Amino acid sequence: MKKENQQTNSEDDCPVAPIAGVVYGDIIYWGTIAGTFIVIAGSIMTFVTKNNYIDPNYLLSSIWEGRTVEEIWTGAVGAQPDGHWYLSQLGTGNGLTAGGIALSIFSVIPGILGAAFVLFREKQVLFGSLAIVGAIIILAAMIG
Amino acid sequence: MAALLKRVPELTLLVLVTILAYVIMGTYSQVSGTEALTPFAAWAIVAGSLVLSTIIAIVAVVGGVGGGVIFTPVMLGFTSVDTLLVRSTGLVVAMFSGLVSSGPFMRKGLADIRIVFYCAIPIIIGAMAGSQVAIELSENMGETGDAIVRLLLGGILIFIALMFILGGSNTEYPQPKKIDKFSKKMNLKSRYWEESLGKTVHYHATRAISGSILFLLVGFTGGFFGLGGGWAVVPVLNLVMAVPLKVSAASSGVLLAIGNAAAIWPYFVKGALIAVFAAPWMIGQVIGGILGAHILAKVKASFVRNILIVLLLLTSIKLVARGVEGLLGIDIPLL
Numbered sequence: 065m066k067k068e069n070q071q072t073n074s075e076d077d078c079p080v081a082p083i084a085g086v087v088y089g090d091i092i093y094w095g096t097i098a099g100t101f102i103v104i105a106g107s108i109m110t111f112v113t114k115n116n117y118i119d120p121n122y123l124l125s126s127i128w129e130g131r132t133v134e135e136i137w138t139g140a141v142g143a144q145p146d147g148h149w150y151l152s153q154l155g156t157g158n159g160l161t162a163g164g165i166a167l168s169i170f171s172v173i174p175g176i177l178g179a180a181f182v183l184f185r186e187k188q189v190l191f192g193s194l195a196i197v198g199a200i201i202i203l204a205a206m207i208g
Numbered sequence: 209m210a211a212l213l214k215r216v217p218e219l220t221l222l223v224l225v226t227i228l229a230y231v232i233m234g235t236y237s238q239v240s241g242t243e244a245l246t247p248f249a250a251w252a253i254v255a256g257s258l259v260l261s262t263i264i265a266i267v268a269v270v271g272g273v274g275g276g277v278i279f280t281p282v283m284l285g286f287t288s289v290d291t292l293l294v295r296s297t298g299l300v301v302a303m304f305s306g307l308v309s310s311g312p313f314m315r316k317g318l319a320d321i322r323i324v325f326y327c328a329i330p331i332i333i334g335a336m337a338g339s340q341v342a343i344e345l346s347e348n349m350g351e352t353g354d355a356i357v358r359l360l361l362g363g364i365l366i367f368i369a370l371m372f373i374l375g376g377s378n379t380e381y382p383q384p385k386k387i388d389k390f391s392k393k394m395n396l397k398s399r400y401w402e403e404s405l406g407k408t409v410h411y412h413a414t415r416a417i418s419g420s421i422l423f424l425l426v427g428f429t430g431g432f433f434g435l436g437g438g439w440a441v442v443p444v445l446n447l448v449m450a451v452p453l454k455v456s457a458a459s460s461g462v463l464l465a466i467g468n469a470a471a472i473w474p475y476f477v478k479g480a481l482i483a484v485f486a487a488p489w490m491i492g493q494v495i496g497g498i499l500g501a502h503i504l505a506k507v508k509a510s511f512v513r514n515i516l517i518v519l520l521l522l523t524s525i526k527l528v529a530r531g532v533e534g535l536l537g538i539d540i541p542l543l
Contacts, residue, residue: 079399079408081317088321092465093311096304097218100494104229107487111233111251120484124253125244130288132346133480145479161483165300165490166476168307172469175310179321190394194325198466201332205473 084186088179095171102164110157117141117158147208170206173199212502219498226491230255258488265305265496267515270457270503274441274464275493276302278519280433281365284358285526291354292346295433296475297486299339302430303468304490305497306461312501317400318458323413323451326396327441327459328466330420334427335471342432343474355534361433362527369520371443384414384450391416391449400455413449422448430464431471461501 110120118140126136137144150166153159176199183192213220234255239247261275268275280298283289313319345353396413413419426440441463445456475481533539 078401079317081315082321082398085314085317085319085321085324089311089314089319089462092307096307096494097222100222100491101225103483103487103490104225106483107254107491108229108232110484112236112238114238119240121239121242121245121247121250123482123484124250125242127289127293127482127485128253128287129244130290132290133292133478133482134347136482137479145477147477149479150483158483161487162476162481165481165483165486168304168490169469169472169476172307172466176325176466179325183321183325188322191322191325194329198325198328198332201329201336202466202470202473205336205470208473208477 084179084182084188084191087182088175091175091178092171095175096168099164099166099168099171102167103161104164106157106159106161106164108157109160113157115156117153117156120157123158173202173206176202212499216498216502219495222495222498226258226495230258254484254488257485258492261301261489261492262496262499263492264301265493266500266503269305269309269461269497269500274302274461275305275496276430277368279489281361281520281523281527284361285523285530291357292342292475292480293482293485295342296472296480297482297489298433299431299468299472299475300481300486300490301493303465303472304493305500306463306465306468308494308497309458309501310462310465312498313458313462316458318455319462320396320398320451320455320459322398323396323445323449323455324459324462324466326394326416327419327423327445327463330424331427331430331441331463331467332470334424334429335431335467336427336474338428338431338433339471339474340431341428343478343480351534355531357433357531358527358534359531362524362529362531364429364433365520365524365527368440369517369524371440371447372517372520380453381409381411382446382450382452384412387412387414388416396449398455400452402454409452411450411452411455413445413451415448415450419444419449427467427471430467458501461497 110116122140123136126139134144148166150159150162154163176195180192180195180199183195213223234251237247237251239250241247264275264278268278276298279301280294283294283298284291310319314321349356391412391414394416396416397411399408399410402409422444426444441460442456445451445459446453451459472481
């Protein structure tokens, strides 16, 4: 029987990366980097301006003292959030930082859809369908 | 390092902007002091987190385990930060090095997109279920729930360390004796250029059904504990499905990003992810993730895994001790 996992050393045999993978990787890569620059901007805003949804030192002190998530939010704004609170606070340091993190995480969805598109074009219907299912589940988790 | 920064201009820009940002944050801080933290201490926490996160990301990407395996147990074992906060930030640490390393891994052909999508569905479903149960447990069981989480996590870490030890070094290029019918039908085969050998390695994944069942469990524990699940993705791909170690490590990072992208939203919308605390960990993971992805092609992953085994065993001792302390109300004198 031919061994499935074997090694060859011909330079001509050097494989080309699958396009679906490259599309997926590039969308997520640049989406994450864009989100990271937003997070950096939000972090500067949090520390060097007073324009914050919640005082950053209150947050860090509370976290360091071991207070629970509920206690921290209740002490700051009266109640724990239940939804995408940062979308209405993008003009504040906290909101912009959270928005940058969210954007990076969100980039997974267009990344998967881009790869699925390529897979369908290459007639790899099964893997394209699996990708679509994955994107739908993540979207459902995001919407809540 | 200098050559890498030259070859990847976005990394250079990111590193420079981050350094400048943290200098500005420290110099022009408008943060008011509290009883617990001075403004400088607040800045020191975020700056220290950034440095630590970068180091963790490099180690995690090269080892293919995801940074959550290091971050979450260490924070739960050695700090008093709330377990839900640690676990949500742990998912950030677990997923961002995987997110950003997806680009280099896919371009090099190291990660296998078809294996990733095949394994992603059970991981996503398990991860979402795990994070929901974690939030429920935290809301209903308080300190007892925290102690149980620490104890269980300590046990899991010992199990992971043993798995890495018993896996040994014979798994870099596994040779399956037989490819089952289902795996053949799925056609989960591919090849990649192994830089360290100067050769192309061909492989065909096997035991696809067993793999998907295990990934469901991996996703659940990853979402529940905030570990991300990378610790088990590599062994399942490598030891069960016979995927070469380097492809397993690269695909693991990509899979983590997908699985955790689903697991993190329940934490996010409940406010369990606090941006000012999570931001430096996220930035460090992105910088370290790009560095690690470029290093992985050139190093022997087994070296990093030996370091991880020691770290996992040491942390598990502390976690088990804290879990027992919380449950029995006794004091166990450990660092």
